[in-house]
Amino acid sequence: MVKKLRVADSSRAGRYAFIAGVLLAIIIGFYSDMEPNVRYGVSVVLVLLGLLVGFLNITTAETVPFLVAAIALMGGNTIIAVAVVPGFLGEILANVLAYIGLFVAPAALVVALKTIYALAERR
Numbered sequence: 001m002v003k004k005l006r007v008a009d010s011s012r013a014g015r016y017a018f019i020a021g022v023l024l025a026i027i028i029g030f031y032s033d034m035e036p037n038v039r040y041g042v043s044v045v046l047v048l049l050g051l052l053v054g055f056l057n058i059t060t061a062e063t064v065p066f067l068v069a070a071i072a073l074m075g076g077n078t079i080i081a082v083a084v085v086p087g088f089l090g091e092i093l094a095n096v097l098a099y100i101g102l103f104v105a106p107a108a109l110v111v112a113l114k115t116i117y118a119l120a121e122r123r
Helices: 007-029 036-056 063-074 077-084 088-122
Strands: none
Touching (some): 007 036, 007 088, 036 088, 063 088
16 A cells, blocks of 8 residues: 655655755765766765755745745855865865755756746746
């Protein structure tokens, strides 16, 4: 028998996906010399976690603040990290911010598409 997913369960799953995505992005950002296959695998996991967050976590009331925060985060995060903190630490910070951006971008895409669909549906 297939068990139905309750709203509380999906909210919890979305919360765990968010925590896992941020932690994975921070941890993996410290490893700049990864093999391409590992980097690809981590990227796929971050994108999938971002999609989960976009579908499960962001409510209609949170749409605008989330999209503004996502744009602010993805807009030049690596340039700022390298310019403000030069050297090895700046490289680590740039990697962490790049992976967080990779995690947030799919969530922002999902939220933006849901918003566009809701706006088009009103007409």
